[in-house]
Amino acid sequence: MKHVVIGAGPSGVVAAETLRKLDASASVTIVGDEPEAPYSRMALPYFLVKQIPEEGTHLRKGANHFAQQRIDIVQDRVTAVDRAAKSLTLASGGKMAYDKLLIATGSRPVAPPIPGMDLPGIFSCWTLADGRAIAQRAKPGAKVLLMGAGFIGCIILEALAQSGADLTVVEMEDRMVPRMMNDTAGNMIKAWCQSHGVHVHTSTRVTGIAKGSAHPFKVDLSTGQQLDADLIVSATGVRPNVEFLDGAGLEVQQGIFINRHMQTNDPDIYAAGDVAQGRDFSTGESSVQAIQPTATEHGQLAARNMAGHTGAVHRGSVNMNVLDTLGLISSSFGLWMGKPGGDSAELVNRERYRYLNLQFDGDTLVGATSLGMTQHVGVIRGLIQTRTRLGKWKDKLLEDPTRLMEAYLASTQAVGFNAALLK
Amino acid sequence: MLKALQLEPEKCTGCLQCEMACSYENEGVFNPSKSRIKVFNFHDEGRFAPYTCSQCSEAWCLHACPVEAIVINPMTGAKDVLEDVCVGCKVCTIACPFGTVNYNADSGKVIKCDLCGGDPACATACPTGAITYVDAEHTGLARMKAHASQTIPKN
Numbered sequence: 247m248k249h250v251v252i253g254a255g256p257s258g259v260v261a262a263e264t265l266r267k268l269d270a271s272a273s274v275t276i277v278g279d280e281p282e283a284p285y286s287r288m289a290l291p292y293f294l295v296k297q298i299p300e301e302g303t304h305l306r307k308g309a310n311h312f313a314q315q316r317i318d319i320v321q322d323r324v325t326a327v328d329r330a331a332k333s334l335t336l337a338s339g340g341k342m343a344y345d346k347l348l349i350a351t352g353s354r355p356v357a358p359p360i361p362g363m364d365l366p367g368i369f370s371c372w373t374l375a376d377g378r379a380i381a382q383r384a385k386p387g388a389k390v391l392l393m394g395a396g397f398i399g400c401i402i403l404e405a406l407a408q409s410g411a412d413l414t415v416v417e418m419e420d421r422m423v424p425r426m427m428n429d430t431a432g433n434m435i436k437a438w439c440q441s442h443g444v445h446v447h448t449s450t451r452v453t454g455i456a457k458g459s460a461h462p463f464k465v466d467l468s469t470g471q472q473l474d475a476d477l478i479v480s481a482t483g484v485r486p487n488v489e490f491l492d493g494a495g496l497e498v499q500q501g502i503f504i505n506r507h508m509q510t511n512d513p514d515i516y517a518a519g520d521v522a523q524g525r526d527f528s529t530g531e532s533s534v535q536a537i538q539p540t541a542t543e544h545g546q547l548a549a550r551n552m553a554g555h556t557g558a559v560h561r562g563s564v565n566m567n568v569l570d571t572l573g574l575i576s577s578s579f580g581l582w583m584g585k586p587g588g589d590s591a592e593l594v595n596r597e598r599y600r601y602l603n604l605q606f607d608g609d610t611l612v613g614a615t616s617l618g619m620t621q622h623v624g625v626i627r628g629l630i631q632t633r634t635r636l637g638k639w640k641d642k643l644l645e646d647p648t649r650l651m652e653a654y655l656a657s658t659q660a661v662g663f664n665a666a667l668l669k
Numbered sequence: 670m671l672k673a674l675q676l677e678p679e680k681c682t683g684c685l686q687c688e689m690a691c692s693y694e695n696e697g698v699f700n701p702s703k704s705r706i707k708v709f710n711f712h713d714e715g716r717f718a719p720y721t722c723s724q725c726s727e728a729w730c731l732h733a734c735p736v737e738a739i740v741i742n743p744m745t746g747a748k749d750v751l752e753d754v755c756v757g758c759k760v761c762t763i764a765c766p767f768g769t770v771n772y773n774a775d776s777g778k779v780i781k782c783d784l785c786g787g788d789p790a791c792a793t794a795c796p797t798g799a800i801t802y803v804d805a806e807h808t809g810l811a812r813m814k815a816h817a818s819q820t821i822p823k824n
């Protein structure tokens with residue numbers, strides 16, 4: 247059996263390792279187009295602020311890890327998939343045959359259609375190469391403009407601010423992290439960033455970028471304001487890497503459409519991670535979540551199915567994020583925006599930057615948002631994904647959402663070692 | 670044979686010796702807020718529940734880590750955080766469905782129970798036997814594990 251994985255990100259690497267574990271005799275190959283050892287994009291912000299060296303971003307630390315696992319890593323780019331011949335075309339010219347194929351090619355940043363976006367010196371923060379370029383330029387005092395305050399934008403914001411740059415962030419929506427935080431929480435994060443010296447413009451667009459005189463860039467905003475910048479970092483959205491599939495006849499919507507066995511419409515071709523549109527636990531619909539935990543979950547499940555363990559059915563991944571903006575820690579889970587007809591509990595303390603919002607469907611927790619919470623946050627995932635019936639604890643949570651951990655212990659541990667105590 | 674922490678809330682009196690011992694052993698301070706084991710107080714019922722990582726076999730934290738900073742300790746079976754590798758991204762803190770990996774803002778890293786390398790200070794400190802370090806085959810533990818595995822199906 248010859249398994250081929252395209253993409254050496256977390257999803258592809260976890261899949262390859264799982265394939266090896268489940269089938270000692272199969273051939274397992276990863277084709278990845280980046281020049282470095284498999285690394286984690288998530289670790290880039292820490293590389294940017296020099297908290298870790300380049301190797302610190304590597305997904306696996308052992309020098310011979312992949313050789314020991316008998317996983318072949320081929321540095322090349324797949325340019326076409328011939329499903330009839332079960333063969334891949336490689337950019338270097340060769341072909342590669344597969345029995346089962348996993349597409350884990352992730353996504354890449356898209357530049358918004360703004361005049362001047364093609365000027366040299368405008369970077370995304372997506373690859374190690376980007377990380378190196380930004381680290382070189384984000385010097386203390388440098389005027390840095392960050393376009394986009396979404397999840398990825400805010401992660402980079404933390405790193406850019408830490409490097410001592412004079413930072414301005416521009417976001418089209420009316421708050422920060424609009425797809426992860428509601429109005430209250432998103433604006434509390436904005437206020438926090440402003441109080442820490444970051445200039446934040448929400449409901450604002452960059453309308454044009456031109457070469458400047460005193461500074462490399464002059465930037466026009468939709469508000470009419472003009473800003474100088476030494477460095478521009480763009481985090482305005484991504485697009486799945488699917489172009490090499492043109493004409494292959496695989497169903498692509500937001501991403502490559504997969505069923506609950508992580509299979510595409512070709513039963514020998516699977517997809518996983520940021521490139522895949524898989525089941526969302528909370529909605530039951532398929533969507534591209536583009537987060538690390540989902541990428542590894544997909545990779546593992548795809549591998550199990552590729553190895554013939556077809557009982558491994560995807561129940562859906564819980565969409566969840568945790569963010570640290572200059573020391574303010576926030577998280578969001580599942581249906582943080584709520585479910586029609588469901589109850590919710592909210593606790594707001596603007597002075598102390600504390601926020602907790604719980605969303606229910608009947609007496610089960612289906613979503614949550616938190617600011618300033620670092621202890622036992624994971625139980626939110628636990629409660630959502632087990633669909634634990636909270637019973638009388640739901641009412642207690644409506645009164646005081648901070649009793650989350652008690653509610654968790656009382657409602658879940660009662661079936662286990664706490665049974666005698668809390669039934 | 671592997672050993673594991675057995676927690677028996679019915680024996681807990683809420684004295685918090687375990688939290689003190691844990692924070693002192695691992696962080697060098699007597700500060701319950703730095704403890705990796707927590708005693709929850711059910712005021713209404715006047716009861717207490719000690720709670721920490723069960724070193725579950727699913728190891729959600731380990732699989733979520735983007736930089737391989739959480740590894741299985743071959744001696745104890747615990748999932749250990751390698752402090753020098755952890756970048757502090759906190760993804761494990763949301764991935765652990767038991768809420769037993771926590772972020773420590775002082776160090777910028779996450780902390781979780783590592784069984785003190787095989788001699789858990791909490792068990793030693795507990796005066797009432799609510800926390801014991803026992804063979805992993807022990808019956809009470811089987812119940813704990815049954816709980817852990819039934820919470821989230823692996824698929």
Ligand SMILES: Cc1cc2nc3c(=O)[nH]c(=O)nc-3n(C[C@H](O)[C@H](O)[C@H](O)COP(=O)(O)OP(=O)(O)OC[C@H]3O[C@@H](n4cnc5c(N)ncnc54)[C@H](O)[C@@H]3O)c2cc1C
Pocket residue numbers: 252253254255256257258277278279280286287288289290291322323324325350351352353371372373398401402487490518519520521536537538539541567568758760
């Ligand atoms: C700065 C930053 C911070 C982030 N922080 C977080 C966070 O805190 N939490 C979180 O959950 N997520 C975070 N993410 C998102 C997370 O990194 C992604 O969800 C994750 O990388 C997805 O993994 P993947 O394997 O699907 O794709 P990728 O990691 O993108 O890997 C895909 C690989 O495939 C390669 N490839 C593409 N096309 C081809 C081809 N035709 N042939 C060969 N190779 C190809 C790509 O070059 C790439 O190396 C962050 C991302 C960034 C950029």
